[in-house]
Amino acid sequence: MPLVEVTLAEGRTPEQIRALIHQVHTAVLDTVNTLPQHIRVVVREVPRTHWATGDQTLSEMDIATDASRTKEFP
Known part of the structure; x- marks a missing residue:
């Protein structure tokens, strides 16, 4: 019995998860x-505050990206 586990940062719609x-x-x-x-097929969603690249969580990266966009487009 094949078992495939997919781990994603939260934020996809139910339709996207179903398509996956x-x-x-x-x-x-x-x-x-x-x-x-x-x-x-098992899909696990991890809160963006619990997933880090280096020493920065995805939530922190989101905030930095949003701040950067705000500076570009006042």
Whole structure:
């Protein structure tokens, strides 16, 4: 039984998550010799305050990006 786990920073719509699940399921079905009902896809969403690159959380990066855009377009 294939199990695919996807971890994303929160912020996608339910429709985007559903589309992701569908595409991952299809990719596994097309490449692995298994039955569709045996494929498992798990999507985990992590709060942006709990995901960091280097020593900066995604939330902090969002704030910095927003501030930068505000300076560019007053």
